[in-house]
Amino acid sequence: MHQDKQIVPSTEDSAQYINAITVARLYYYQDMTTTDIARELNLSRSKVSRLLSFARDNGLVEIHINDPRDHPQQIEAELKQRFGLPQAHVVSVRESGGEREWLERVASHAASYLNRLVQSNMVIGLAWGNTVNEIVSRLTPKSTVNVEVVQLNGSGTTHSMSNAFSSEIIMRFATNYGARPQPFPVPAFFDYAETKTALWRERSVRRLVELQQRCDILVYSVGALAAEVPSQIHSGGYLDPQDLQAVTEAGAVGDIATVFFRADGSYRDIALNSRTSGPDLDLFRRVRHSVCVASGRGKVEGLRAALRGGFVNELIIDEPTARLLLESSPPDAPQAGAAGAQR
Known part of the structure; x- marks a missing residue:
């Protein structure tokens, strides 16, 4: 999983980008569950899921599966x-x-x-x-x-x-x-x-x-x-x-x-x-x-x-x-x- 793509969001979207990166780091780098992330950031679980989806859809997160049979x-x-x-x-x-x-x-x-x-x-x-x-x-x-x-x-x-x-x-x-x-x-x-x-x-x-x-x-x-x-x-x-x-x-x-x-x-x-x-x-x-x-x-x-x-x-x-x-x-x-x- 790769993060931190060089993406320049518009001003109105900057808060959502920042929150999405924060959630992605906790989820992928620290292996926290969506429940734990929601509790730590004082968010609902559905909000955490939406931020993870936003991160994937906007190139903030890329997932690669390294399968030797690939x-x-x-x-x-x-x-x-x-x-x-x-x-x-x-x-x-x-x-x-x-x-x-x-x-x-x-x-x-x-x-x-x-x-x-x-x-x-x-x-x-x-x-x-x-x-x-x-x-x-x-x-x-x-x-x-x-x-x-x-x-x-x-x-x-x-x-x-x-x-x-x-x-x-x-x-x-x-x-x-x-x-x-x-x-x-x-x-x-x-x-x-x-x-x-x-x-x-x-x-x-x-x-x-x-x-x-x-x-x-x-x-x-x-x-x-x-x-x-x-x-x-x-x-x-x-x-x-x-x-x-x-x-x-x-x-x-x-x-x-x-x-x-x-x-x-x-x-x-x-x-x-x-x-x-x-x-x-x-x-x-x-x-x-x-x-x-x-x-x-x-x-x-x-x-x-x-x-x-x-x-x-x-x-x-x-x-x-x-x-x-x-x-x-x-x-x-x-x-x-x-x-x-x-x-």
Whole structure:
């Protein structure tokens, strides 16, 4: 059990944070019961229980079980070594539970991790989609100040420039942290590259693009057409058959924020990328907390390519998918850092 995370509460919450830390110290460090703590601090037992829950939910307490039989820890170590990852989180799931259950468990873990990671004075970039939507629905409210939540890629289609699905993700994430939402009201894909180039000169759009470049945290998944839980960009009618055929013929195996890439991580000469609203994938290499959340066997090919391209710095993944990723990736696969430096 680890305590004393660097969390800066708002003034109105400071007393609750202090009380939660005090209770956590007595409970975990001195092995006092909730009854003994209640008596010593002149609190009710229910109040002590709520403070312990508050401490866990807000990252003041982390609990780690060190089990020598713990496969996820072994897999995490192998993922970090194989792909040069600074951080890897492997989530235990029931093998028989199915990919929908795996996604829910992974999303819950990611939500808890983000609640510890997000602090005041940060810029957070979200690539909207089914996985990020699952994460947002599991966040626990946390007070911060001066936080911006910016949408990384547009979501408009030929039928409508507005998209309730993506807008709701950005708004709910921002509301959870008392942050300022910054939606990106442009199409997911432009009909003409020239249109995108012209629009990117507009000051309003340029401000959002510049804000994306200042992100402290990026939250996203890898798009995959063949996943059991299909990617929104593939299942939501954003790409017509000609576009899908073109990216397939170009060798694309996945996308991040509507930017497609091949199995070796290359992406700059894929024609459709000149018409996408997503950021250059170099952004995902540069941001320290570039957090990719992936679940399901259909994600493996795209995820392996993203790792080879160096687009992932922190990975949160379910155990069966992680095992398949390692089994299908030769030990001499290029490390993320090395691959990223070459492109």
